[in-house]
Amino acid sequence: MRTKEEIQAEIAAARARLASNVEGLITQAHPRAVAARTVQDAKGLLSSEVDAVKSQFVDPTGEPRYERIGALGLAVAASVAFLFVVRSIAQG
Numbered sequence: 001m002r003t004k005e006e007i008q009a010e011i012a013a014a015r016a017r018l019a020s021n022v023e024g025l026i027t028q029a030h031p032r033a034v035a036a037r038t039v040q041d042a043k044g045l046l047s048s049e050v051d052a053v054k055s056q057f058v059d060p061t062g063e064p065r066y067e068r069i070g071a072l073g074l075a076v077a078a079s080v081a082f083l084f085v086v087r088s089i090a091q092g
Helices: 004-029 031-057 066-091
Strands: none
Touching: 004 031, 031 066
16 A cells, blocks of 8 residues: 555656646747747758759769750750740731
8 A cells, every 4th residue: 555655756746747748738839839840841841852853963973964954954945945936926
């Protein structure tokens, strides 16, 4: 059988754990904490997207992928030429 002091000690320990849990929940739900987590998530997503795009133009050893860079350059040049042709037809 437990003594009165043991029961009081258990209650005090449970109260301390509960206070710590409530404090942790308040900290997590604080608007600044939520905003900070959101910013960190956005930075992580942006970083992974930038890395994905970069991997399309740079191989794992760090060397440029000239064939892909050239293809992109040609696509941009063709798009600009197309816009000029459409613009000249529309104005003509």
